[in-house]
Each structure stands twice: as structure tokens, then as C-alpha cells.
Amino acid sequence: xxxxxxxxxxxxxxxxxxxxxxxxxxxxxxxxxxxxxxxxxxxxxxxxxxxxxxxxxxxxxxxxxxxxxxxxxxxxxxxxxxxxxxxxxxxxxxxxxxxxxxxxxxxxxxxxxxxxxxxxxxxxxxxxxxxxxxxxxxxxxxxxxxxxxxxxxxxxxxxxxxxxxxxxxxxxxxxxxxxxxxxxxxxxxxxxxxxxxxxxxxxxxxxxxxxxxxxxxxxxxxxxxxxxxxxxxxxxxxxxxxxxxxxxxxxxxxxxxxxxxxxxxxxxxxxxxxxxxxxxxxxxxxxxxxxxxxxxxxxxxxxxxxxxxxxxxxxxxxxxxxxxxxxxxxxxxxxxxxxxxxxxxxxxxxxxxxxxxxxxxxxxxxxxxxxxxxxxxxxxxxxx
Ligand SMILES: C[S@@+](CC[C@H](N)C(=O)[O-])C[C@H]1O[C@@H](n2cnc3c(N)ncnc32)[C@H](O)[C@@H]1O
Numbered sequence: 227x228x229x230x231x232x233x234x235x236x237x238x239x240x241x242x243x244x245x246x247x248x249x250x251x252x253x254x255x256x257x258x259x260x261x262x263x264x265x266x267x268x269x270x271x272x273x274x275x276x277x278x279x280x281x282x283x284x285x286x287x288x289x290x291x292x293x294x295x296x297x298x299x300x301x302x303x304x305x306x307x308x309x310x311x312x313x314x315x316x317x318x319x320x321x322x323x324x325x326x327x328x329x330x331x332x333x334x335x336x337x338x339x340x341x342x343x344x345x346x347x348x349x350x351x352x353x354x355x356x357x358x359x360x361x362x363x364x365x366x367x368x369x370x371x372x373x374x375x376x377x378x379x380x381x382x383x384x385x386x387x388x389x390x391x392x393x394x395x396x397x398x399x400x401x402x403x404x405x406x407x408x409x410x411x412x413x414x415x416x417x418x419x420x421x422x423x424x425x426x427x428x429x430x431x432x433x434x435x436x437x438x439x440x441x442x443x444x445x446x447x448x449x450x451x452x453x454x455x456x457x458x459x460x461x462x463x464x465x466x467x468x469x470x471x472x473x474x475x476x477x478x479x480x481x482x483x484x485x486x487x488x489x490x491x492x493x494x495x496x497x498x499x500x501x502x503x504x505x506x507x508x509x510x511x512x513x514x515x516x517x518x519x520x521x522x523x524x525x526x527x528x529x530x531x532x533x534x535x536x537x538x539x540x541x542x543x544x545x546x547x548x549x550x551x552x553x554x555x556x557x558x559x560x561x562x563x564x565x566x567x568x569x570x571x572x573x574x575x576x577x578x579x580x581x582x583x584x585x586x587x588x589x590x591x592x593x594x595x596x597x598x599x600x601x602x603x604x605x606x607x608x609x610x
Pocket of ligand 1: 310311312350351353355356371377400454455456457474475477497498501
């Protein structure tokens with residue numbers, strides 16, 4: 227493909243959910259600086275007169291997140307130095323994608339809890355961003371799990387600093403004292419990654435073309451399975467039901483792999499960024515747990531950082547009897563992440579089988595073609 231064409235495709239690639247607060251009104255740094263004196267020192271003006279911040283300064287990105295959460299969402303928020311700092315528009319996109327999944331009626335709604343939506347945030351982090359956004363934007367309730375002391379302490383602080391939504395959010399400690407084999411491994415000595423002859427029942431509805439083979443060219447070690455603390459099984463309690471789980475997993479196998487993007491500084495400690503086997507192993511564990519928990523969740527979802535991993539994970543889902551798979555693309559400037567969702571609930575309507583499905587995007591992003599430069603900078607942050 228010619229470079230012109232490629233550039234045009236990239237420029238036209240929509241980037242933000244239409245319901246996202248920032249889709250029409252990107253953050254106005256000059257306004258925020260005039261309203262919040264603590265943000266003002268981080269704003270400077272380029273030669274063309276545009277207000278900017280230094281994305282390589284952790285204090286600047288953290289202060290921006292703080293004032294956006296306060297100004298646009300009425301949320302009090304803070305994280306200690308070095309913890310992963312979320313960008314608000316990006317995280318909001320994932321929340322709105324889940325909102326779309328829940329309202330799509332692809333699978334029937336349950337009358338369990340009236341209209342109340344309950345989510346489970348796997349690895350909520352010190353920033354607790356998904357429960358804070360989901361509760362304040364949409365009134366959803368959450369269990370947010372984590373395993374590090376700093377994440378649990380600060381997630382709790384961030385919840386308590388917001389009494390108007392604190393009733394909606396429970397922070398739950400995951401016991402990290404021992405690593406857990408998957409249920410599959412404890413029963414058979416094999417992980418789901420080793421399975422090759424399980425049949426897929428139901429239908430798939432997906433835009434990503436999964437390979438029927440589960441063998442990919444992987445870097446050494448990438449096939450290793452997850453042996454960390456429990457993820458869902460052992461954390462979800464008997465009798466609990468959730469509408470969805472959400473997860474921004476530890477994407478990498480090592481801090482070297484995580485690398486440091488010299489253009490940005492979003493923090494992120496090894497506990498937040500890294501696990502054995504990286505995202506492939508972590509999300510495979512979510513899949514294994516979902517096989518055990520089945521309809522305890524209406525939708526299981528995770529963010530995926532690499533397209534090769536997305537294909538691999540879809541091929542896993544084909545084998546474990548899910549009724550539906552959905553994917554979307556989250557565009558962050560030059561960087562792509564993917565949303566992966568699946569369910570064991572029988573679909574409410576006929577789904578196109580993968581053999582005849584067009585390779586079409588579920589993505590909400592198609593309507594937005596123009597983005598303001600300051601928002602472009604904001605979403606051009608490569609982050610976990
Ligand atoms: C990439 S961070 C995501 C933080 C936050 N959700 C966000 O989007 O910015 C991953 C988080 O998962 C947590 N984590 C890792 N393994 C976990 C497990 N088995 N159960 C719960 N949390 C876990 C880490 O401590 C870290 O806070």
C-alpha cells in the first residue's frame with residue numbers, strides 16, 4: 227500500500243467514541259490552567275500559540291488527569307509518584323464500548339437487579355479509574371480487585387474521596403501469597419493453551435479474522451502460562467453475578483519489553499506492567515476462569531495490546547464453547563489497542579456465523595473523523 231494511502235487511512239481512522247465527553251470538546255489546556263492554579267505551571271504555549279504540556283513529565287500528565295477528573299467528572303483523585311497514570315479520554319472509550327455491549331441486546335438482559343449494572347474491574351490499580359468513571363458517568367457499581375498494597379490503599383483512598391459514589395465501589399484484595407495453577411491445569415495437568423480438540427458451540431460474531439491454528443510465531447517464553455495470584459476464580463464469591471468484567475492487563479513479560487516511551491511519561495511499576503507470560507498468559511487465565519464461571523458474568527472483556535495476541539485469544543475462545551466474541555479497536559494516536567469481549571449466555575438474536583460474516587468493525591469509532599490537535603496529542607500517549 228502506498229504511504230499516502232496509509233497516511234490517509236491513519237488520518238481518517240476514528241479515535242473516540244461519540245458518547246465520550248471529549249469527542250466534541252477536547253480538553254482545553256488554557257481554560258484548565260486558568261481555573262486550576264496547580265495545573266497552570268505545566269502549561270506552555272508553542273510558537274503557533276497553542277497551549278501544550280510536556281508529555282514526558284509524569285507530574286504534568288498526573289496533574290492533567292487530576293484536573294480532568296475534577297473538572298469534567300466531579301471526581302477527587304490522586305496517585306503516588308510512579309504509579310500508572312491513566313489518560314481519561316482513552317479509559318472512557320472502553321467504558322462506552324461496554325455500555326454499547328450491554329445495551330446491544332445481543333445477549334438478553336437479566337432481570338436480576340433491575341436496571342442496575344454491576345462490573346468487576348480486574349486489577350483496578352491505585353488509580354481505580356474504571357470504577358470511578360463507570361460509577362460517575364453511568365451509575366454502575368463495581369468490585370475492583372488488586373493485589374499490591376499500594377494499589378489497594380490508593381484505590382480505597384480514591385473511592386473514599388468521592389462520597390457521592392463510594393457506596394457503588396468495593397475494593398477487593400486478591401491474595402498474592404501463592405500462585406495458582408489454572409483449573410484446567412489442576413484437573414488435567416494441561417492449560418487451555420494446550421487444548422486443540424475442543425469444539426466451539428454456538429456462533430461467533432467477530433470482525434477480526436481468527437486463525438484456525440493456535441500456533442503463532444512467538445518470542446521465546448511467550449507461550450508460558452500464568453502462575454500468578456487468582457484472577458476471577460477464587461476472587462469472585464459464591465452467588466455473585468456480574469454484568470461484565472473489565473481489564474487493563476499487565477501487558478508485558480518484562481520491563482524491558484514494556485520499554486519506556488521517550489515521548490510520554492505515564493508511570494507504571496513492574497507490578498502494574500509485567501506478569502509471567504505477559505498479556506497473552508494473563509488473558510488466557512481470564513478465559514480459563516470464564517470457562518469455570520460461565521454465566522456468572524454476562525460479558526467477559528479485556529483490553530489487548532497486540533494484534534497477534536488478539537488472534538491467539540480468539541482462537542482460544544473458539545475452543546471453549548463461548549456463544550459470542552466481539553472485538554473493537556481503540557486507537558490512541560499511532561498506537562492501537564483492542565477490546566475483546568465474549569459471553570457464555572445464549573444470544574438473543576441470530577448471529578452471523580464466522581464463515582459468512584463480513585470482516586466489519588463493531589467499532590463505534592467510525593463516525594468521528596476529525597480530532598482536535600490537543601486531543602490528538604492527548605490520545606497519542608502510548609500507555610498500558
Ligand atoms: C496495567 S495495571 C491497570 C491499572 C488500571 N486498571 C488502569 O487501567 O490504569 C494492571 C493492574 O493489575 C494488577 N494485577 C496484576 N495481577 C492481578 C491479579 N491476579 N488480580 C488482580 N489484580 C492484578 C496490578 O497490580 C495492576 O494494578
